[in-house]
Amino acid sequence: MAVYKRTYKGYAGALTPEWSRFTILPRYSYARLFQSKFLLMFLAACAIYPIGAAGFIYIAHNVSFLKALNPAAGDFLEVNEKFFVYFCNFQGAMAYLLTAVVGPSLVSPDVTNGAMPLYLCRPFTRSEYVLGRMTVLLYLLAWITWIPGLILFGIQADMAGWDWTKDHFWIAWALFAGLFVWSVVLSLIALAISAWVRWKVAAGGLILGVFFLGAGFGAVINNVMRTKNGALIDIVQMMATAWGQLFRYDSGNGISATQAWTVLAIVSGISLWLLSKKVRAFEVVK
Helix, strand or coil: CCHHHCCCCCCCCCCCCHHHHHHHHHHHHHHHHCCCHHHHHHHHHHCHHHHHHHHHHHHHCCCHHHHHHCHHHHHHCCCCHHHHHHHHHHHHHHHHHHHHHHHHHCCHHHHHCCCHHHHHCCCCCHHHHHHHHHHHHHHHHHCCCHHHHHHHHHHHHHHHCHHHHHHHHHHHHHHHHHHHHHHHHHHHHHHHHHHHCCCHHHHHHHHHHHHHHHHHHHHHHHHHHCCCHHHHHCHHHHHHHHHHHHCCCCCCCCCCHHHHHHHHHHHHHHHHHHHHHHCCCCCCCC
């Protein structure tokens, strides 16, 4: 358009609210991710255990004759904090497998293709970028972790009655807090690795390696040094200890809850620091 005609006018339409601008990233990410049949199959597989757990709760409240005939069977069919701990352990494992599948494709394409300046040259902050990419994982992980966990708690509360619900409402908080923290830690680790490792296959393997290698080296340190502090480099053990505090049981690894929460905070802080080095509008090349 010729400038001398002076018919150009700036955009005068409605602007996206600042608080919701980060949601544009997960919106387009979901459109791409849900085209994968493998991801859909994996998400369906993640629903098998919660469905089985719901069936277990139903059986526990509808086969009272077994409890009368065999007290040991009654103890087995009891739905208590251990039941929900097993749920956290299984779905937590499925969560980090899902993270290894989805995480590598979140940041690395933007870094590799030089798209980061295009995001940050707009009214879009680095924090909003990280939050937008993080929301992709948090949403997916929520649907296989704390959301089905709270549904199971609701089913148990409905069948057990108000007295049980009143005495065990803390379990609902433990489910949400424990699994949400686990989702945040997984998301930050995945984003940091995705930002630094540009090859998706290698990034996915490294995400799994962070957990498996940590467990292996931790076990070696414990055996060689005759100590239990080797578990401090095992993120899975640290989360299990944190769950132990929330669900009021002893995880048995010799690590205190304070140490576990400290390690998880340090891991999250390191991941944020690594992200800050890559999520920037320019890159200095030497």
